[in-house]
Amino acid sequence: MAGTVTLEAIREAAARIQGEVKRTPVMTSRGFNERSGVEAFLKCENLQTSGSFKIRGATNFVRSLTAEQLAKGVVAFSSGNHAQAVATAARKAGAKATVVMPLDAPKAKVEATRDQGATIVQYDRLKDDREAIGRKISEDTGATLIPPYDHPMTVIGQGTCGLELMEEVPDLDAIVVCTGGGGLLSGCATAARGIRSDVRVFGVEPELANDWYLSMQAGKPVAVDPSSTIADGLRTPQPGKVTFPIVQELVEGILLVSEQEIKDTVKYLISRLKIVAEPSGAAAAAAVLYGKLPAGIKRVGITISGGNVDWDLLQKF
Amino acid sequence: MAGTVTLEAIREAAARIQGEVKRTPVMTSRGFNERSGVEAFLKCENLQTSGSFKIRGATNFVRSLTAEQLAKGVVAFSSGNHAQAVATAARKAGAKATVVMPLDAPKAKVEATRDQGATIVQYDRLKDDREAIGRKISEDTGATLIPPYDHPMTVIGQGTCGLELMEEVPDLDAIVVCTGGGGLLSGCATAARGIRSDVRVFGVEPELANDWYLSMQAGKPVAVDPSSTIADGLRTPQPGKVTFPIVQELVEGILLVSEQEIKDTVKYLISRLKIVAEPSGAAAAAAVLYGKLPAGIKRVGITISGGNVDWDLLQKF
Numbered sequence: 001m002a003g004t005v006t007l008e009a010i011r012e013a014a015a016r017i018q019g020e021v022k023r024t025p026v027m028t029s030r031g032f033n034e035r036s037g038v039e040a041f042l043k044c045e046n047l048q049t050s051g052s053f054k055i056r057g058a059t060n061f062v063r064s065l066t067a068e069q070l071a072k073g074v075v076a077f078s079s080g081n082h083a084q085a086v087a088t089a090a091r092k093a094g095a096k097a098t099v100v101m102p103l104d105a106p107k108a109k110v111e112a113t114r115d116q117g118a119t120i121v122q123y124d125r126l127k128d129d130r131e132a133i134g135r136k137i138s139e140d141t142g143a144t145l146i147p148p149y150d151h152p153m154t155v156i157g158q159g160t161c162g163l164e165l166m167e168e169v170p171d172l173d174a175i176v177v178c179t180g181g182g183g184l185l186s187g188c189a190t191a192a193r194g195i196r197s198d199v200r201v202f203g204v205e206p207e208l209a210n211d212w213y214l215s216m217q218a219g220k221p222v223a224v225d226p227s228s229t230i231a232d233g234l235r236t237p238q239p240g241k242v243t244f245p246i247v248q249e250l251v252e253g254i255l256l257v258s259e260q261e262i263k264d265t266v267k268y269l270i271s272r273l274k275i276v277a278e279p280s281g282a283a284a285a286a287a288v289l290y291g292k293l294p295a296g297i298k299r300v301g302i303t304i305s306g307g308n309v310d311w312d313l314l315q316k317f
Numbered sequence: 318m319a320g321t322v323t324l325e326a327i328r329e330a331a332a333r334i335q336g337e338v339k340r341t342p343v344m345t346s347r348g349f350n351e352r353s354g355v356e357a358f359l360k361c362e363n364l365q366t367s368g369s370f371k372i373r374g375a376t377n378f379v380r381s382l383t384a385e386q387l388a389k390g391v392v393a394f395s396s397g398n399h400a401q402a403v404a405t406a407a408r409k410a411g412a413k414a415t416v417v418m419p420l421d422a423p424k425a426k427v428e429a430t431r432d433q434g435a436t437i438v439q440y441d442r443l444k445d446d447r448e449a450i451g452r453k454i455s456e457d458t459g460a461t462l463i464p465p466y467d468h469p470m471t472v473i474g475q476g477t478c479g480l481e482l483m484e485e486v487p488d489l490d491a492i493v494v495c496t497g498g499g500g501l502l503s504g505c506a507t508a509a510r511g512i513r514s515d516v517r518v519f520g521v522e523p524e525l526a527n528d529w530y531l532s533m534q535a536g537k538p539v540a541v542d543p544s545s546t547i548a549d550g551l552r553t554p555q556p557g558k559v560t561f562p563i564v565q566e567l568v569e570g571i572l573l574v575s576e577q578e579i580k581d582t583v584k585y586l587i588s589r590l591k592i593v594a595e596p597s598g599a600a601a602a603a604a605v606l607y608g609k610l611p612a613g614i615k616r617v618g619i620t621i622s623g624g625n626v627d628w629d630l631l632q633k634f
Contacts, residue, residue, distance in 0.1 A: 025342040027364065031432075046591045047344065108588075115348075267628060271425075274363045274593040274624030307591030311584060315632055 003064075003152035005186065005246060007194025010159035017059045017160060020092055024048050024161075026168045026301075031272050036288050038300045041172065043165045046277050046307025051112075052233075053161050053184055053305050054085035054148070060157025061146050062089040070095045072142035077130040079105040080233055081306050082148040087116035098143060100134050108310055149181030150240035155190075162188030165301045166195045174200040174293065175301040178283040179212050179254070180234040182243030184305060189250040192301075200297065203247060203254045204287040206231050206262065211238045212247070213254040230259055233280030233306060255292040262286050263317050269304070270314075278309035320381075320469035322503065322563060324511025327476035334376045334477060337409055341365050341478075343485045343618075348589050353605050355617045358489065360482045363594050363624025368429075369550075370478050370501055370622050371402035371465070377474025378463050379406040387412045389459035394447040396422040397550055398623050399465040404435035415460060417451050425627055466498030467557035472507075479505030482618045483512045491517040491610065492618040495600040496529050496571070497551040499560030501622060506567035509618075517614065520564065520571045521604040523548050523579065528555045529564070530571040537561075547576055550597030550623060572609040579603050580634050586621070587631075595626035 003009055027042045045053040062074060073096035076086040083099045090097035097118040101110055102125040114120055121137065123130055138145045147154055161184065162175065175192050179185040182203075189201040205212050209226030215238065223238040239247065257265075262279050265286035269277050277285070284302045287293065293300065320326055344359045362370040379391060390413035393403040400416045407414035414435040418427055419442040431437055438454065440447055455462045464471055478501065479492065492509050496502040499520075506518040522529050526543030532555065540555040556564065574582075579596045582603035586594050594602070601619045604610065610617065 025364075030366075047342075049347075051591060270587075270593050270631075271628050274368060276587050276591040276593060311588050314587075 005155050009156045010191045013060045013156045014160045016063050020059045041169045041301045043303050046304050050084045050088045051308040052081035054081040057154035057157035058085040058089040061153045062093045075137045075143040076146045077134040083113045087113045087118035091117045149183030150242045155187045158184045159187030159191040162191035172301045173297045173299045176202045176284045177303045179203040180236045181240045186243040186246035201251045204284045207256045215239050231280040255287040257286040261290045276307045277304045278306050281306040322472050326473045327508045330377045330473045331477045333380050337376045358486045358618045360620050363621050367401045367405045368625040369398035371398040374471035374474035375402035375406040378470045379410045392454045392460040393463045394451040400430045404430045404433035408434045466500030467559045472504045475501045476504030476508040479508035489618045490614045490616045493519045493601045494620045496520040497553045498557045503560040503563035518568045521601045524573045532556050548597040572604040574603040578607045593624045594621045595623050598623040
């Protein structure tokens, strides 16, 4: 199950995960269009099973395992959406999941993951190495490690989001996708430009976690400390090894959004579109609302990548 | 354009409003099912154009007018969703709309209505008679008055919501619909039971606005003071003349929900389903979540009737 990230592989993944993953709605809004000056099509992965697009990659990965592999279970490390996604995909496939989460992970996310039947192994974010813990569990039990973004099967699964968007709105000028590790961005870019090579693709990240922006400028992966952004799903320190070359080839540019723009967009989506996006999930919409796209782009597909935000956090916006 | 409320009329309305009104998604949630003990299908009218189902009746009404009538404009009185709906339907049909709103209407709703190009006439809720103001404008200008619920064309339009739900999930055991004036409930009941006479239909209202509950018991419309419920869309003092007999014939019972159950459901839908429902819009879901349905009902269609809630109000939940 090595896999190369191609449109064909993404189409196969779409067939593989059908019925396990929702075909999420694409929303339009006159108010959003008037305010942003573009015609926007919002792909609502916040309404996805497990609350984010991560279920696509996790399901594609799990459904590609052999019966023997499944019997030994899967393991993942994540404090957020990937944890829930792997737990959900494993439960649906009848496999045991172990998820390595930090001791200070949001209680709601720990509970949602446990609620899916996963075993939680907690670690100290300051002292322990979560990757080492994950690898050790994998070595001891034979469980398959499911990487959150830096693996072709994960990227191919996330690409089904872009495939659905292009199927529903074939004549887009551009798609705008948030990027943490780059799984969603590289997958969607492969799908969109595979279908129509003239579609322009943009990544979005917070100004406070601008590793992709710097890496694209430098022509090689550059690391930053992303810990201070509110967009917890985009707090990866640097681009992935699998994802970076794909983004370098297919993505026109990385747009940066401020913390305030992210928060105001979360609020706007709740007030006007009646949907709840987590800060990471609102970043791409923020880039479009706050005019970060080059001029002349009219029809724009935007991923709302997730909706797992704590009520308490919303109260502070 | 008198119109009798029948399944056939609702089917004609569906064709009439197609392209003007969204076919809203039907959401499912494993968490909701586990908590409620039923298999729930949520018809998301909160994601509808203008933020509620009211656009269905308003559009059906406006699109049934002659060119001569349209040229004279339309008028409506409403502090809430019907105002926005009529303003939106009129704008799309190229007709002038005048909306009579109370001086103390939520600023956001007044602005959203004006934003659609409507002329706002404000009145003092304690001194003035809004119906008299609306009728006078109609008499003076020839504008057609569009009633918020108590007219066959309005009811027939709202019925398209039930039609879509039954088309998408044909094998429902029951549908659960909130009721203020009864437009959505009577329309959906006509559609659902017209398609399958064994579908059970339940209305839902707040304990603090239980006019339908009392009216069904009394066998005739009974008035209450509904002003204290948080569900502002359900604050009608008594059932409508057109809607009451339909509900009496087709609806099995009226379920009552507490203020706390409504608020907790709004919070639950935001936290778990990532959708924003206004208190009125969450009432039907609250009835199902809090076990108000008779035992033995398995597959349940639920209308989430609207999402127009102020951010400030949400902060208080």
